[in-house]
Amino acid sequence: MEKKILIVDDEQDILDLISYNLSKEGYRVQTATDGMKGLEAAKNQRPDLVILDVMMPGMDGFEVCRLLRQDRAFADTAIMFLTAKSTEIDQILGLELGADDYLQKPISPRVLLARVKSILRRGGDAGRAETIVAPEILRLGNLEINRQNYTVRVDGKEAFFPKKEFELLAFLAANRGKVFSREALLRRIWGESVFVIDRTVDVHVSKIREKLGAYGTWIETVKGVGYRFTEQV
Structure with a gap:
């Protein structure tokens, strides 16, 4: 079953570039241009992965991440930040809010695709890492x-x-x-x-x-x- 990816960014050229490259790989891609629209799209579409910018008008990416992680319906949804905000403090905040990965712009499409595949694969491999067989x-x-x-x-x-x-x-x-x-x-x-x-x-x-x-x-x-x-x- 093809994976669904939601990209939330206020820069249309970024949305177009990422959407084009992910669509070529067979992913179902949806986009949103601000945090509120992104949150609404996530609730309607239930994507497997949400790629978030941080600096957006109105609701920023950190707030979108926080709200998604508070909702049990998105417990299995992967969240990745792709943003120009790249200080260690920003990275720590993103991870504290529950993001699975934090990437800095600009990034090559090939590197982004590799990270997307990795994060979605990790989701599919959940629970396989134990070194011993444990009861359910x-x-x-x-x-x-x-x-x-x-x-x-x-x-x-x-x-x-x-x-x-x-x-x-x-x-x-x-x-x-x-x-x-x-x-x-x-x-x-x-x-x-x-x-x-x-x-x-x-x-x-x-x-x-x-x-x-x-x-x-x-x-x-x-x-x-x-x-x-x-x-x-």
Whole structure:
């Protein structure tokens, strides 16, 4: 089944260029020229990937990303920023809001296409990265991680985790007691060909800990190495 991609950018020449190149590869492409139209198009079309500019009139790309990630209907939708805003702070903000990738303009069509294929492939490979065979439902004390329907319950109450946060939590929990470096987690959760900073893992771990509440301490920082999940019951 062909993948649907929504491109949101206020520069028509950018929309035309990206749309042309992605359409040639067989993707169904829709475009929007501002954040509000992009949000509406996403809700109507349910794309597999949303490519967002940041600086747009009215609602900017960061706000669109935030609203999409708050909506459970888009838990499996990949989000990629393609923007001229390229400082580390901008990248961290985009990733904190739940983006799967953050690219800087200008970018060659061939590189963009490779990144699009990678991000969509990672979505199709969700849950295959565990180093051990784990049950579909992990029950650790009063924490329940359902790997089949991507839900997490904390003390019986469901907590919403965007896709990458869920995959990171599920991977660490399935391999509890093992220490993983940031680089290893990036490769396993984001894929071999993704080019994101190590800080991406730190940002996601911080958000996971916050949502786990008292169980957030179960994800331990191993200084100078990375992270491990240790059940403390």
